[in-house]
Amino acid sequence: MKRIGIEALLAWAYRQELPKAGSGTVRGHAGPGAGIGGWDMVADYGELLALIDTSNAWGCVPDFGIEDYPHEDAVTVGQAVAALADASFEPAPDYDVLADLVLEDGSLLTVEERDDCHVRGLAIARINEGRMPATVVRMAMLGAAPGWTNWPVARKRVSGANGRDVWVRLVTRAGPDGEAVTVEMDGYDRQRQRPYPGAVLKTRLTPDPVQLVVDRVEYQAWVLALGALVADLDGKLTAHALDGLDCALWPWEGEAARVAPRVLLAGKAQDARTRGSCAA
Numbered sequence: 001m002k003r004i005g006i007e008a009l010l011a012w013a014y015r016q017e018l019p020k021a022g023s024g025t026v027r028g029h030a031g032p033g034a035g036i037g038g039w040d041m042v043a044d045y046g047e048l049l050a051l052i053d054t055s056n057a058w059g060c061v062p063d064f065g066i067e068d069y070p071h072e073d074a075v076t077v078g079q080a081v082a083a084l085a086d087a088s089f090e091p092a093p094d095y096d097v098l099a100d101l102v103l104e105d106g107s108l109l110t111v112e113e114r115d116d117c118h119v120r121g122l123a124i125a126r127i128n129e130g131r132m133p134a135t136v137v138r139m140a141m142l143g144a145a146p147g148w149t150n151w152p153v154a155r156k157r158v159s160g161a162n163g164r165d166v167w168v169r170l171v172t173r174a175g176p177d178g179e180a181v182t183v184e185m186d187g188y189d190r191q192r193q194r195p196y197p198g199a200v201l202k203t204r205l206t207p208d209p210v211q212l213v214v215d216r217v218e219y220q221a222w223v224l225a226l227g228a229l230v231a232d233l234d235g236k237l238t239a240h241a242l243d244g245l246d247c248a249l250w251p252w253e254g255e256a257a258r259v260a261p262r263v264l265l266a267g268k269a270q271d272a273r274t275r276g277s278c279a280a
Helices: 006-020 038-048 071-087 109-123 130-140 212-231 272-279
Strands: 001-006 085-090 156-157 167-174 182-188 203-206 241-242 264-268
Touching: 001 006, 006 071, 006 212, 006 241, 038 167, 071 085, 071 130, 071 212, 085 212, 130 167, 130 212
Parallel strands: 001 241
Antiparallel strands: 085 264, 156 203, 167 182
């Protein structure tokens, strides 16, 4: 059996083998093209100058020059990737992907800034609702990994309509159900022409680090998905033997800084408890 890493196996399956489904006389279209003949497709291309709805059941564009079926290992890989639609990823309580971020002036993010970036980033990241198979397939076809690298971020003062600095203060108020909520209010006393006691200058981070959170969350979800695939495919392949996963979970901090509790928990609806352990 040939030893191979999971990334190389995925690239082989989605670049070389699974495009054979739907190729030549081998049927395997997922869209309206399933029942059409070869000359019909040629006529459609001559009319539209484009291939429409030709992806096969594996999400690949068929290689019409090949008269063969995909390797059985590639089909097994495709089935395992499709099963990732059941995976879910949730952050641990102290989850933080911005621990290495230092602003241009040498300062660190405040607790409020860090929490805000993570709340918005986790809401945007494409990690749940059955999205993982598409991410894994896309990376396999590109032969790449989701980006996670840092970029310079600065904290800048916010200016009002008159060009002056904006002062704000945080005030606790009673919410609709009586709970205490914190709201931001104008912090400048216009009658006395000075900020209210406790008011602070309003600032913003530019560029917004929320995209960095999105990138790193999606990267870690991808790494955990690869780990799940390695476990799922163990002993199921006929011509390949998988090597262990060789992807850092916290590459921006260094593997020495990896701490097991600070990870996304990966799970499947039918096996959530055992799947959660693959994060470590």
